[in-house]
Amino acid sequence: ETGVTQTPRHLVMGMTNKKSLKCEQHLGHNAMYWYKQSAKKPLELMFVYNFKEQTENNSVPSRFSPECPNSSHLFLHLHTLQPEDSALYLCASSHQGTSRDGYGYTFGSGTRLTVV
């Protein structure tokens, strides 16, 4: 493990279900991120939390709802998803700092989500 843990690893849910993805980091990072990875598409930034405050919402549909109770935990709450939402959802964390400091991401292993 690299210090960023995501659960569950796999999730199959119906379009009317409600589920949550969990991410936890023990690296002392201050920023956490949700990314969506679909086949043949670049990694898409969904949300950024910096010191527990949401600083970016990249035009994500409201059926995805993030929550960041503290700097170590990040959730993605899912409800009434569509089949096209099936993808790998990756959590990442990084140090706070400008890109001049140049800290890269540490990714979790991801949750493979299938919406049926």
Added chain:
Amino acid sequence: GENVEQHPSTLSVQEGDSAVIKCTYSDSASNYFPWYKQELGKRPQLIIDIRSNVGEKKDQRIAVTLNKTAKHFSLHITETQPEDSAVYFCAANPDSGGYQKVTFGTGTKLQVIP
């Protein structure tokens, strides 16, 4: 916003040969350029990065070059080995007031043929 283009989308090389992956970016404010390697079924991992005040950086068999004027940067892998087979993502990152806001390229699937 930033737009990162990456080429080629797939690349096959013989073991021992070199591999080069090229990326361009659009936002002149971007000043940090990480590269990630994602093996099949695994998480992306940072393998090398370069900042805008440096033109080239090398780490063993991996090197990255940056041309800020032309807004392009490249990953070079020499003496490729089968374990280099993976998808490689370039990325560009402008200053975002205290956190990363990385835009990724579409990825290059590298296959090293033994």
